[in-house]
Amino acid sequence: MxxxxxxxxxxxxxxxxxxxxxxxxxxxxxxxxxxxxxxxxxxxxxxxxxxxxxxxxxxxxxxxxxxxxxxxxxxxxxxxxxxxxxxxxxxxxxxxxxxxxxxxxxxxxxxxxxxxxxxxxxxxxxxxxxxxxxNQLLKCEYLKRINLSNPSFLPQQARNFAFPKSHSLIKNEMENLIHHFNYSIIERSHGSRRHISINRAEQFFLCMILIQVIYYNGYIFNNTYLGNALDQLCYEIENKKVDVDVSFLFDNIQKVMDYLGFDSINLVYRSFSSMSKYKKNEISMNDFLCLFYEVSHGLKVNTLKFNFFNEDIRMSKLSWYI
Incomplete structure (x- = not known):
């Protein structure tokens, strides 16, 4: 940072x-x-x-x-x-x-x-x-630290506070995504609190932008954790140092849906070890992001083992698959 x-x-x-x-x-x-x-x-x-x-x-x-x-x-x-x-x-x-x-x-x-x-x-x-x-990054980090013992707090909420322009862009592009693809996020897997579901959906979209940045720039924030990489990405979006390539996102979302054979898709938070355990047209956000990373980078599908919702995972782990 x-x-x-x-x-x-x-x-x-x-x-x-x-x-x-x-x-x-x-x-x-x-x-x-x-x-x-x-x-x-x-x-x-x-x-x-x-x-x-x-x-x-x-x-x-x-x-x-x-x-x-x-x-x-x-x-x-x-x-x-x-x-x-x-x-x-x-x-x-x-x-x-x-x-x-x-x-x-x-x-x-x-x-x-x-x-x-x-x-x-x-x-x-x-x-x-x-x-x-x-400093925006310090504001983000401070809010995360004072909520360490708050089970209903998600780090994405700190990013939404510290980087309002980035948050607005993510919300707008998420709406475009919903209109372009027949997809939805199933809230039952997120518990009863709607704000948790919304924050996870925003982090899901932010992770797709992170994958876009990795693809174009060829670096993976090797010396940091996923949470810090997402903070830094929001900082760069906020200060117009990174542009969101909507065509990249849409093209690779379509590739994932074609691979899955889905005309519509329901995203859930919970992951299963086998696709057979999901309901029709259902897949976890993390499994979708792994597939998104693989198809965008031309990798063999269903090989990536990475948790895009674990803020403490090292970004260097992604370099193992390139």
């Missing part, structure tokens, strides 16, 4: 009350669900426990924002936490499944005693604000 040498991540810290954040949201001074995030995920029980934590005045985790070029705050990490408090103060739900403050069970914000309402409104959150002009 040569682009981060002698760089720092510029972060300021502010203590902001929930009442102040409520006013900022009302005035449009911060974005609760920016385009790189795929919606809020907490249910009523999770929201209620967070409100209970605030009422008990327990320490609350830092909220992470980025400040854009006009001073608006964009939430990067902590949207569900802020939403839990702000939504409750707007009387959109009632507290439930409280393990400690059971006397507040079933109460909306307007049902609370005035002292409890004030306690919530004056709850202070420690907010880290990333400067907009910080």
């Amino acid at each position: 040569n682009s981060v040498r002698n760089e720092i991540l510029r972060i300021k810290n502010y203590d902001i009350s929930i009442g102040e954040l409520q006013m900022m949201l009302r005035d449009g001074d911060f974005d609760l669900v920016p385009s790189f995030k795929e919606g809020l995920k907490w249910n009523i029980r999770e929201k209620s426990k967070y409100v209970e934590s605030a009422l008990l005045q327990l320490p609350l985790n830092n909220i992470l924002f980025e400040e854009d070029n006009v001073g608006k705050f964009i939430i990067v990490d902590g949207a569900d936490r802020i939403s839990a408090l702000i939504d409750y103060m707007a009387d959109t739900y009632e507290l439930s499944n409280l393990p400690i403050l059971s006397k507040l069970e079933g109460k909306a914000y307007s049902d609370l005693e005035y002292s409890d309402q004030l306690r919530l409104k004056r709850t202070v959150l420690s907010c880290d604000i990333i400067s907009n002009d910080s």
